[in-house]
Amino acid sequence: xxxxxxxxxxxxxxxxxxxxxxxxxxxxxxxxxxxxxxxxxxxxxxxxxxxxxxxxxxxxxxxxxxxxxxxxxxxxxxxxxxxxxxxxxxxxxxxxxxxxxxxxxxxxxxxxxxxxxxxxxxxxxxxxxxxxxxxxxxxxxxxxxxxxxxxxxxxxxxxxxxxxxxxxxxxxxxxxxxxxxxxxxxxxxxxxxxxxxxxxxxxxxxxxxxxxxxxxxxxxxxxxxxxxxxxxxxxxxxxxxxxxxxxxxxxxxxxxxxxxxxxxxxxxxxxxxxxxxxxxxxxxxxxxxxxxxxxxxxxxxxxxxxxxxxxxxxxxxxxxxxxxxxxxxxxxxxxxxxxxxxxxxxxxxxxxxxxxxxxxxxxxxxxxxxxxxxxxxxxxxxxxxxxxxxxxxxxxxxxxxxxxxxxxxxxxxxxxxxxxxxxxxxxxxxxxxxxxxxxxxxxxxxxxxxxxxxxxxxxxxxxxxxxxxxxxxxxxxxxxxxxxxxxxxxxxxxxxxxxxxxxxxxxxxxxxxxxxxxxxxxxxxxxxxxxxxxxxxxxxxx
Amino acid sequence: xxxxxxxxxxxxxxxxxxxxxxxxxxxxxxxxxxxxxxxxxxxxxxxxxxxxxxxxxxxxxxxxxxxxxxxxxxxxxxxxxxxxxxxxxxxxxxxxxxxxxxxxxxxxxxxxxxxxxxxxxxxxxxxxxxxxxxxxxxxxxxxxxxxxxxxxxxxxxxxxxxxxxxxxxxxxxxxxxxxxxxxxxxxxxxxxxxxxxxxxxxxxxxxxxxxxxxxxxxxxxxxxxxxxxxxxxxxxxxxxxxxxxxxxxxxxxxxxxxxxxxxxxxxxxxxxxxxxxxxxxxxxxxxxxxxxxxxxxxxxxxxxxxxx
Numbered sequence: 001x002x003x004x005x006x007x008x009x010x011x012x013x014x015x016x017x018x019x020x021x022x023x024x025x026x027x028x029x030x031x032x033x034x035x036x037x038x039x040x041x042x043x044x045x046x047x048x049x050x051x052x053x054x055x056x057x058x059x060x061x062x063x064x065x066x067x068x069x070x071x072x073x074x075x076x077x078x079x080x081x082x083x084x085x086x087x088x089x090x091x092x093x094x095x096x097x098x099x100x101x102x103x104x105x106x107x108x109x110x111x112x113x114x115x116x117x118x119x120x121x122x123x124x125x126x127x128x129x130x131x132x133x134x135x136x137x138x139x140x141x142x143x144x145x146x147x148x149x150x151x152x153x154x155x156x157x158x159x160x161x162x163x164x165x166x167x168x169x170x171x172x173x174x175x176x177x178x179x180x181x182x183x184x185x186x187x188x189x190x191x192x193x194x195x196x197x198x199x200x201x202x203x204x205x206x207x208x209x210x211x212x213x214x215x216x217x218x219x220x221x222x223x224x225x226x227x228x229x230x231x232x233x234x235x236x237x238x239x240x241x242x243x244x245x246x247x248x249x250x251x252x253x254x255x256x257x258x259x260x261x262x263x264x265x266x267x268x269x270x271x272x273x274x275x276x277x278x279x280x281x282x283x284x285x286x287x288x289x290x291x292x293x294x295x296x297x298x299x300x301x302x303x304x305x306x307x308x309x310x311x312x313x314x315x316x317x318x319x320x321x322x323x324x325x326x327x328x329x330x331x332x333x334x335x336x337x338x339x340x341x342x343x344x345x346x347x348x349x350x351x352x353x354x355x356x357x358x359x360x361x362x363x364x365x366x367x368x369x370x371x372x373x374x375x376x377x378x379x380x381x382x383x384x385x386x387x388x389x390x391x392x393x394x395x396x397x398x399x400x401x402x403x404x405x406x407x408x409x410x411x412x413x414x415x416x417x418x419x420x421x422x423x424x425x426x427x428x429x430x431x432x433x434x435x436x437x438x439x440x441x442x443x444x445x446x447x448x449x450x451x452x453x454x455x456x457x458x459x460x461x462x463x464x465x466x467x468x469x470x471x472x473x474x475x476x477x478x479x480x481x482x483x484x485x486x487x488x489x490x491x492x493x494x495x496x497x498x499x500x501x502x503x504x505x506x507x508x509x510x511x512x513x514x515x516x517x518x519x520x521x522x523x524x525x526x527x528x529x530x531x532x533x534x535x536x537x538x539x540x541x542x
Numbered sequence: 543x544x545x546x547x548x549x550x551x552x553x554x555x556x557x558x559x560x561x562x563x564x565x566x567x568x569x570x571x572x573x574x575x576x577x578x579x580x581x582x583x584x585x586x587x588x589x590x591x592x593x594x595x596x597x598x599x600x601x602x603x604x605x606x607x608x609x610x611x612x613x614x615x616x617x618x619x620x621x622x623x624x625x626x627x628x629x630x631x632x633x634x635x636x637x638x639x640x641x642x643x644x645x646x647x648x649x650x651x652x653x654x655x656x657x658x659x660x661x662x663x664x665x666x667x668x669x670x671x672x673x674x675x676x677x678x679x680x681x682x683x684x685x686x687x688x689x690x691x692x693x694x695x696x697x698x699x700x701x702x703x704x705x706x707x708x709x710x711x712x713x714x715x716x717x718x719x720x721x722x723x724x725x726x727x728x729x730x731x732x733x734x735x736x737x738x739x740x741x742x743x744x745x746x747x748x749x750x751x752x753x754x755x756x757x758x759x760x761x762x763x764x765x766x767x768x769x770x771x772x773x774x775x776x777x778x779x780x781x782x783x784x785x786x787x788x789x790x791x792x793x794x795x796x797x798x799x800x801x802x803x804x805x806x807x808x809x810x811x812x813x814x815x816x817x818x819x820x821x822x823x824x825x826x827x828x829x830x831x832x833x834x835x836x837x838x839x840x841x842x843x844x845x846x847x848x849x850x
Binding site for chain 1: 743744745747748749750751752753754755758763766767
């Protein structure tokens with residue numbers, strides 16, 4: 001499919017980009033070079049800060065404020081894009097190079113109808129003459145939207161995330177560009193939706209012979225969808241080669257580390273085979289027992305049954321995972337368990353004590369035993385506090401220990417989560433995402449809880465950091481015998497960390513059991529779909 | 543074959559949790575010096591800001607040590623010096639009783655500024671409490687309190703203050719109360735939206751999950767994170783409050799003569815506008831310049847916050 005045209009479609013030569021003000025410039029790309037021939041599909045893989053998105057944006061002259069191309073050339077179909085003026089570049093963007101942006105939730109204009117937004121993509125390139133409406137509808141249909149007439153008349157908020165992403169695909173492909181740049185097109189979507197969207201991009205680009213540059217952090221997606229993989233780290237290309245050889249026998253040390261860290265259904269299991277539960281704790285019954293939980297949310301648009309008849313137990317020292325896609329009710333279940341929301345019906349017992357129906361004041365002492373780690377380590381730590389104050393906050397709230405003692409406890413917890421004691425007086429803003437999440441874990445450990453609820457606690461982290469945090473969680477469990485309720489959409493992660501798993505869909509439990517057994521022999525059809533949709537499970541094409 | 547199921551990949555798994563490295567902190571001394579130099583350079587790029595700060599500083603000094611700026615007695619009438627135009631002797635000229643207008647302006651500053659500060663403090667305190675309660679507790683509290691605020695906002699500040707002063711009597715304190723109540727609405731609105739923003743952040747949810755009480759969360763987390771924009775608004779409102787108070791004392795709602803006050807100074811000259819223009823014009827211009835300077839500083843604080 002390649003090689004018929006010796007002239008490369010896109011050739012990037014020693015591209016250097018830096019960010020910052022006039023006096024302080026931080027280099028982001030240190031001389032990136034690669035080329036692609038017409039029809040080729042390449043993915044650029046890397047962690048946050050690797051420069052993969054900067055590369056994509058530099059190609060089409062859309063660097064964010066403060067970004068500048070210092071040197072190098074981007075030649076596209078024989079022209080150097082870095083030397084084109086704004087007007088000439090605008091003629092290339094959209095018409096010859098289409099961009100599928102990352103976030104379907106914020107990339108559409110909320111006050112314009114979908115049809116008009118697709119039409120605009122044609123109009124700016126003077127292709128909105130007669131028959132434009134037909135072309136808009138065709139574009140929407142080609143992007144896999146059923147009933148395009150209705151969608152064209154709708155507003156973005158009336159569509160789901162997956163449908164909006166399809167609209168963005170329709171816009172990107174409206175002018176039949178020769179190259180499509182897809183910047184993490186599915187990272188905000190559920191796995192089953194992600195699979196449909198990627199399948200669709202594949203189909204459309206194959207039909208038109210469009211080249212694709214896919215920016216992704218997910219090695220599985222890169223391997224499934226593209227022929228060639230470029231691995232970036234700290235602004236440099238560390239490896240560039242055919243997908244199967246990069247994934248199968250990586251040459252670079254960083255690529256090897258990245259591959260090792262990426263969880264998949266064949267990665268090493270981290271939890272200890274034996275839960276810490278001894279005969280006597282087993283006899284005392286489960287640590288947490290959830291029975292027939294039910295929660296309905298009432299909004300102006302009507303009522304929505306978020307959690308419906310959910311029951312499960314968590315034993316002391318074990319990890320129970322709840323998996324499901326967005327809207328499945330897994331986070332609501334966790335919040336009901338923690339009594340952060342009031343259940344409409346059902347019961348939650350912790351160590352034999354009934355929690356539902358207690359007043360806020362009566363629940364307060366029980367909160368020491370159950371702590372939470374949130375998804376975003378950026379939002380869950382108070383920006384005004386020092387790390388030491390953050391970690392000792394639960395003790396302060398419950399008036400445990402003196403200030404000096406709390407500080408000592410915080411220091412020892414920092415040590416336990418493998419952070420240096422010197423960060424005690426720093427602000428969380430000075431730490432990286434992974435370090436912040438360690439601080440959040442230290443805070444959860446401070447009151448010596450029996451249960452820690454991890455709500456997508458590693459989803460926002462880069463794979464290598466994610467692997468470290470998962471190791472840390474497993475290690476803490478071995479040492480302290482704490483139980484985890486691990487909420488996640490990522491089945492590969494769940495398989496590594498959880499003893500048992502509960503699969504939820506539309507507020508109901510569709511399957512639960514031992515993780516190993518459930519993943520090997522899923523009983524429910526939906527569980528099977530979830531497992532099949534995980535990227536990296538398709539055989540690597542050769 | 544699965545993507546990562548390769549011997550190389552399995553070998554590369556680190557067996558233990560590697561300690562993440564933390565970048566060493568920059569030496570505090572050097573960092574501070576750098577930021578001080580940067581601040582200085584930044585200020586030089588904004589000459590209007592520096593000028594505004596100087597003007598405000600001078601006016602505050604007028605209020606604190608008026609004697610330093612003028613040797614005359616603000617109340618002493620010298621009938622031989624009636625209605626003299628501005629000169630080096632009398633910067634703003636003299637009035638119909640032979641009093642030095644500049645001296646009266648300087649000596650009137652303390653009363654006018656004090657009245658304004660009291661008004662702003664009243665507006666800020668009550669507005670903040672109302673906004674905090676409405677934003678934090680929501681639902682019924684929000685509905686009831688915000689309708690009251692809507693009513694306050696529906697009446698122009700000057701008219702509202704006039705109505706209140708008419709009801710509770712004339713004088714500086716009454717003036718401050720009237721104008722302060724007029725400011726409650728806008729402060730409450732901004733405070734409410736800030737509190738709602740902070741309240742929805744994950745770290746407040748985390749506080750709740752740890753078992754913190756509402757009072758603790760408000761005092762330790764919500765208020766410190768929400769108060770910034772409200773303080774900026776209070777400074778912006780300071781300019782508006784000075785204008786309103788000057789307008790009201792111009793209309794005779796403030797302290798009775800002969801005590802000097804900015805607004806009444808302007809008022810006393812209005813009968814002589816054709817023959818002695820300086821009596822109203824120069825104090826009026828001074829008020830205008832001062833308000834513009836206050837607003838310049840408030841805008842700077844606002845931009846600084848939003849850029850962060």
